[in-house]
Each structure stands twice: as C-alpha cells, then as structure tokens.
Amino acid sequence: MKVKVTEECMGDRRCNDLCPQVFEYDENELKSTVKLDEIPREYKEVVRQAAEECGAQAIIIEED
Secondary structure, three states: OEEEEOOOOOOOOHHHHHOOOOEEEEOOOOEEEEOOOOOOHHHHHHHHHHHHHOOOOOEEEEOO
8 A cells, every 4th residue: 555645635634643653744845655565464553544534635655
C-alpha cells in the first residue's frame, strides 16, 4: 500500500493524531505529509481510517 496527501489537505491534523507513524504535519506547507514510501501491514487499517475520516478527502490510497 502507498498513500499520499493531496493539495486539498486542510491541515486539520486528524491523520497525524490517528497514525503519527505514517503522517506528519509540515509547518511550512501547513498540511500533512506521508513519512513512508510503503505502508507497513500493521498501519494499513488505521491509514484507511484516516483516509475515510479526512474531511477534505485529501488522502489517496494506492493498494498493492
């Protein structure tokens, strides 16, 4: 699984709260970013949850 945050990100940091192992907040860009190229199995479900709960629908998941 791969994941990216699009420009539509509103910076509410919900994804960062849900999964700080994968998402981090960029203070310069004022949006969340993804720290990992490939999402480890143990984080896949919470990443899906973050995408589902994203108000801006800015989290895009690419399944393997």
